[in-house]
Amino acid sequence: MTAVNTTDSAVPARRSSSAPRRAAPDGARRRRGSAFDRLLPYLLLAPAVISILWLIGWPVLSVLVTSFRKLNLKELTRGEVVWVGFDNYAQILGDSTFWTIALRTVLFTAFVVVASVLAGLLIALLMRRVGTAARIALQVAMLLAWAMPLLAATTVYQWMFDQQYGILNKTLVKLGFDSFAGHSWFTTGTSTLGVIGLLIVWQAVPFLAFSLYAGAIGIPKDQYEAAGIDGASAWQTFRAVTWPELKPLLLMVTFLSMLWDFKVFAQIWAFKRGGPDGGSTTLPVYQYLEGISKSHFGVAAAISVVMVALLALLTVAYLRRLVRSQEGEL
Amino acid sequence: MRPKKVAANVAAILIAVFFAFPTYWMVTTALKPRIDLLSTGYDLIPFSLTNVNFSTAWNKPGFLNALGNSLFVSLAAVLAALVVGLLAAVALSRLRFRGRKGFVLLMLIAQMAPFEALLIPMFLMMRDLDLLDKLPALALIYFAVTLPFCAWTLRGFVNGIPLELEEAAMVDGCGRWGAFWRVTLPLLGPGLVATSVFAFVTAWNEFLFALSLMKDQTKETLPVWLSGFQTNFGTDWGGAMAASALFTLPVLVFFLIVQRKMVGGVTAGAVKG
Numbered sequence: 001m002t003a004v005n006t007t008d009s010a011v012p013a014r015r016s017s018s019a020p021r022r023a024a025p026d027g028a029r030r031r032r033g034s035a036f037d038r039l040l041p042y043l044l045l046a047p048a049v050i051s052i053l054w055l056i057g058w059p060v061l062s063v064l065v066t067s068f069r070k071l072n073l074k075e076l077t078r079g080e081v082v083w084v085g086f087d088n089y090a091q092i093l094g095d096s097t098f099w100t101i102a103l104r105t106v107l108f109t110a111f112v113v114v115a116s117v118l119a120g121l122l123i124a125l126l127m128r129r130v131g132t133a134a135r136i137a138l139q140v141a142m143l144l145a146w147a148m149p150l151l152a153a154t155t156v157y158q159w160m161f162d163q164q165y166g167i168l169n170k171t172l173v174k175l176g177f178d179s180f181a182g183h184s185w186f187t188t189g190t191s192t193l194g195v196i197g198l199l200i201v202w203q204a205v206p207f208l209a210f211s212l213y214a215g216a217i218g219i220p221k222d223q224y225e226a227a228g229i230d231g232a233s234a235w236q237t238f239r240a241v242t243w244p245e246l247k248p249l250l251l252m253v254t255f256l257s258m259l260w261d262f263k264v265f266a267q268i269w270a271f272k273r274g275g276p277d278g279g280s281t282t283l284p285v286y287q288y289l290e291g292i293s294k295s296h297f298g299v300a301a302a303i304s305v306v307m308v309a310l311l312a313l314l315t316v317a318y319l320r321r322l323v324r325s326q327e328g329e330l
Numbered sequence: 331m332r333p334k335k336v337a338a339n340v341a342a343i344l345i346a347v348f349f350a351f352p353t354y355w356m357v358t359t360a361l362k363p364r365i366d367l368l369s370t371g372y373d374l375i376p377f378s379l380t381n382v383n384f385s386t387a388w389n390k391p392g393f394l395n396a397l398g399n400s401l402f403v404s405l406a407a408v409l410a411a412l413v414v415g416l417l418a419a420v421a422l423s424r425l426r427f428r429g430r431k432g433f434v435l436l437m438l439i440a441q442m443a444p445f446e447a448l449l450i451p452m453f454l455m456m457r458d459l460d461l462l463d464k465l466p467a468l469a470l471i472y473f474a475v476t477l478p479f480c481a482w483t484l485r486g487f488v489n490g491i492p493l494e495l496e497e498a499a500m501v502d503g504c505g506r507w508g509a510f511w512r513v514t515l516p517l518l519g520p521g522l523v524a525t526s527v528f529a530f531v532t533a534w535n536e537f538l539f540a541l542s543l544m545k546d547q548t549k550e551t552l553p554v555w556l557s558g559f560q561t562n563f564g565t566d567w568g569g570a571m572a573a574s575a576l577f578t579l580p581v582l583v584f585f586l587i588v589q590r591k592m593v594g595g596v597t598a599g600a601v602k603g
Contacts, residue, residue: 149581151552151553151557
């Protein structure tokens with residue numbers, strides 16, 4: 001506050017007296033400074049770059065290297081290095097369990113992504129059409145869902161889907177579906193994943209809806225007016241005006257959703273530890289079970305490499321779009 | 331036209347109910363006496379209220395300890411990521427130098443790093459560093475997870491502050507550091523808050539590494555502690571919901587503070603095709 005006041009009054013007075021006195025040190029500093037100036041950006045970047053190389057770059061290399069080693073608890077405690085070539089890969093790729101889990105992961109991800117992006121888009125478009133009160137109600141409700149920590153939400157869902165006292169079964173019974181009294185939602189892997197999928201969609205939609213709504217309100221109003229004058233139907237307006245404007249953003253959030261939903265671990269683990277009978281195990285859960293639970297680090301690393309490879313494909317596609325969209329800013 | 335509008339509003343309210351219900355249910359369950367929870371009666375609106383569940387949760391063995399652990403690792407990680415990220419952001423945004431584009435790209439790629447798939451090497455690395463069952467291991471990992479995001483987002487915020495402001499301050503006799511310290515940093519305040527909230531929530535939520543690296547019960551963070559609520563609470567859903575509510579509270583407060591900045595931060599740059 002005071003700084004603003006002093007500059008106004010002090011600058012003219014200082015200019016005459018201090019300029020000659022300052023000339024010499026300024027020159028000296030520039031000469032000394034030029035080497036410093038050239039180094040400065042690298043000095044500022046050094047902590048970040050070193051941290052990234054150490055804590056991200058090295059693990060990426062290490063997971064690859066580990067996947068070619070036999071590394072169980074015995075080798076780990078003895079510090080032995082046993083190279084086994086592609087044995088770990090052969091083991092997992094030759095195991096039908098792995099293929100079941102991989103397929104299940106891909107299907108689950110696809111289902112959750114499609115459901116959440118579609119719901120997000122519909123809600124975003126709905127928010128444009130409804131009155132202020134309804135819109136604020138929607139936004140507050142979604143903010144509440146967004147803010148709830150993953151594990152808190154998971155616990156709440158477990159309670160709502162509880163076999164005996166859960167509100168869902170009670171409501172279904174009240175509505176006349178008496179067979180749901182004491183119904184367990186977690187007897188098969190599919191229905192367990194269904195509940196988890198609903199939870200993940202519920203958690204994912206707020207971000208998607210808010211992002212797409214931000215994109216949708218950016219579309220010029222006169223385009224809609226023009227479409228209205230031309231007598232376009234709601235669907236035609238969507239196809240001709242909304243879709244082309246929203247498509248880039250929609251693609252971006254779809255990629256992000258795929259990356260996020262593929263890696264889901266906490267909710268699946270907290271519900272049934274990948275059960276019943278392995279029925280809700282996905283690749284991240286499989287990696288944890290092999291690596292951390294059974295201490296088969298080499299095999300788990302091979303699973304991780306498969307995951308990284310799949311994610312890398314998605315990431316490259318996403319980054320190419322992102323970089324292209326930011327070309328001017330880079 | 332009219333009935334369509336009404337239908338849209340009704341749909342919006344129903345969707346709002348769907349999204350708000352779990353929060354409502356968490357809070358009301360936490361306030362219900364145990365006898366009402368374990369009854370077959372139908373009570374969407376609680377018959378009677380009590381705060382006993384909150385004191386049960388608060389006094390459960392491990393809760394306060396887990397809360398402390400979570401606060402420690404999250405705050406330490408965010409603070410470090412913010413400082414290191416800000417230094418990098420200033421360099422990437424304000425300075426011109428050889429290799430700048432490469433560094434920008436590095437931050438971008440690092441942000442997409444699939445941490446969940448790096449569980450095994452992280453575990454082995456922390457074992458080699460003798461950090462298993464030690465909280466700094468988690469702080470270090472959460473720092474790495476949030477750093478690229480912080481650097482990238484803060485770079486966007488620094489870009490948004492006109493360089494002319496700093497130059498004006500330098501004309502008025504500030505040194506380069508003075509100009510940054512007195513002009514840019516205060517203007518960066520909201521950006522720093524928004525970024526740190528996001529980073530904090532990421533660390534606050536993290537589960538996989540906390541579960542894998544902290545096998546010692548006294549080192550559990552809140553998410554891991556809560557995931558074992560059935561051993562902690564049995565069928566005491568009131569206590570479990572009270573604990574969940576306490577876990578949610580800080581995040582909700584932070585979200586309300588930065589609510590307007592949230593969407594822009596994550597999708598900055600994504601809007602143009």
